[in-house]
Amino acid sequence: MTASTTAEPQAPAPRQRRLRTEIPGPVSRELQQRRVDAVAAGVSSVLPVYVTSASGGLLTDADGNVLIDFGSGIAVTNVGHSAPAVVDRVRKQACWFTHTCFMVTPYEGYVEVCEALAELTPGDHAKKSVLFNSGAEAVENAVKIARVATGRQAVVVFDHAYHGRTNLTMGMTAKSVPYKHGFGPFAPEVYRVPGSYPFRDGLSGPEAAALAIDRIEKQIGGDQVAAVVLEPIQGEGGFIEPARGFLPAIAAWCRDNGVVFVADEVQTGFCRTGSWFASSDEDVVPDLIATAKGIAGGLPLSAVTGRAELLDAVGPGGLGGTYGGNPIACAAALGSIETMKTEDLASSAKRIEGVVLPRLRALASETGVIGDVRGRGAMLAAEFVKPGTTEPDADLTKRVAAACHRAGVVVLTCGTYGNVVRLLPPLSLSNDLLDEGLSVLEHAVRTEARA
Numbered sequence: 477m478t479a480s481t482t483a484e485p486q487a488p489a490p491r492q493r494r495l496r497t498e499i500p501g502p503v504s505r506e507l508q509q510r511r512v513d514a515v516a517a518g519v520s521s522v523l524p525v526y527v528t529s530a531s532g533g534l535l536t537d538a539d540g541n542v543l544i545d546f547g548s549g550i551a552v553t554n555v556g557h558s559a560p561a562v563v564d565r566v567r568k569q570a571c572w573f574t575h576t577c578f579m580v581t582p583y584e585g586y587v588e589v590c591e592a593l594a595e596l597t598p599g600d601h602a603k604k605s606v607l608f609n610s611g612a613e614a615v616e617n618a619v620k621i622a623r624v625a626t627g628r629q630a631v632v633v634f635d636h637a638y639h640g641r642t643n644l645t646m647g648m649t650a651k652s653v654p655y656k657h658g659f660g661p662f663a664p665e666v667y668r669v670p671g672s673y674p675f676r677d678g679l680s681g682p683e684a685a686a687l688a689i690d691r692i693e694k695q696i697g698g699d700q701v702a703a704v705v706l707e708p709i710q711g712e713g714g715f716i717e718p719a720r721g722f723l724p725a726i727a728a729w730c731r732d733n734g735v736v737f738v739a740d741e742v743q744t745g746f747c748r749t750g751s752w753f754a755s756s757d758e759d760v761v762p763d764l765i766a767t768a769k770g771i772a773g774g775l776p777l778s779a780v781t782g783r784a785e786l787l788d789a790v791g792p793g794g795l796g797g798t799y800g801g802n803p804i805a806c807a808a809a810l811g812s813i814e815t816m817k818t819e820d821l822a823s824s825a826k827r828i829e830g831v832v833l834p835r836l837r838a839l840a841s842e843t844g845v846i847g848d849v850r851g852r853g854a855m856l857a858a859e860f861v862k863p864g865t866t867e868p869d870a871d872l873t874k875r876v877a878a879a880c881h882r883a884g885v886v887v888l889t890c891g892t893y894g895n896v897v898r899l900l901p902p903l904s905l906s907n908d909l910l911d912e913g914l915s916v917l918e919h920a921v922r923t924e925a926r927a
């Protein structure tokens with residue numbers, strides 16, 4: 477079949493923020509009413525503006541407003557919205573075929589993505605991958621692989637963890653509301669231990685790791701554990717960067733006890749933190765790594781990559797799914813990875829860190845309402861507290877985010893206590909738009925802190 481020849485209207489490619497109406501505007505509000513009548517109430521939206529196009533770090537809504545995107549669709553469009561290399565490959569692939577099911581008749585794109593993952597993930601050992609659609613699927617399958625490979629059942633996760641919304645990954649996720657409340661019973665053999673939250677525990681990495689390991693050994697038994705699953709920087713739980721030394725100490729314990737170390741890099745992966753994968757920042761080589769989000773520039777794709785002998789412990793037919801490694805998603809991934817390489821987006825993430833962290837730290841000193849500023853690359857956060865305390869201030873956090881939204885800057889919040897504003901801009905975001913978005917955030921904090 478030849479490529480489509482119909483002329484497509486060119487999506488606008490604005491270069492700056494523009495507010496034509498209040499946010500959300502009248503057309504978005506009308507669409508919101510239709511959504512209320514047709515979409516389950518359980519699906520919430522941070523900001524009910526209905527997007528009609530997006531390019532780079534800017535979103536255009538149905539009322540013609542142009543917003544700066546500090547959310548990247550929750551750490552997905554690392555390469556920017558509709559990155560040219562992604563769009564070109566997706567367009568071409570769609571004209572050739574959209575689906576055959578890799579488990580029925582395979583195709584090269586799936587293999588190419590797995591070859592790229594073997595090249596890019598930490599470690600120089602023999603690696604293999606299997607592809608899925610969502611981050612939760614990848615985490616679920618990492619656990620399946622670890623259980624088969626070790627013959628053990630126990631899975632260890634951490635306080636403040638987030639791993640997904642399926643039954644097993646809900647059980648692995650820490651926060652009850654909104655993710656778990658009422659959805660039980662959850663899968664057995666999932667155990668939670670304390671992690672590393674320097675702002676709140678005041679422990680060094682090795683000290684925090686010793687507490688976790690003691691809990692594992694005393695309450696589970698190291699020889700019962702199939703896998704330890706850990707986010708190198710905890711995402712939904714609050715952008716919690718563990719104290720240095722924590723990750724390596726946990727990984728070493730796993731190695732010494734025949735436990736599979738699974739790095740959940742769904743949110744930290746693909747240059748988001750200034751490295752291709754955050755695990756490598758402390759020279760940690762995971763046995764398995766779960767990836768998704770940034771892998772494919774917005775198309776649904778996820779992967780488990782790791783030691784070939786672990787992946788191959790599962791017999792033929794034991795892994796898969798109808799859509800896993802969809803050819804269009806694989807084409808998007810190859811375009812996304814190409815963009816990260818040619819634009820050196822890992823360095824760009826470090827550039828963003830160098831601009832943002834000093835300004836957030838200055839804002840914290842000036843206002844007294846930000847207890848901690850943390851993160852790496854373009855995965856950065858401010859934790860809001862009552863002045864002079866570590867008491868979370870979720871109300872102020874909500875008001876700051878709402879003020880940014882009204883000013884046309886999309887920011888997200890997170891955290892066990894709902895008191896963290898997180899910044900996840902596209903890694904390709906220009907310094908001008910970064911500066912403009914930060915100025916909006918700074919004004920929002922100053923204004924709302926006085927309210």
Ligand SMILES: Cc1ncc(COP(=O)(O)O)c(CNCCCC(=O)O)c1O
Pocket residue numbers: 550609610611612613615638639640641707711712740741742743744768769
């Ligand atoms: C570390 C980490 N592991 C796993 C997942 C799950 O990835 P899926 O693609 O959402 O299933 C995530 C998804 N994080 C955003 C969830 C948003 C929401 O559902 O409210 C993650 O961050």
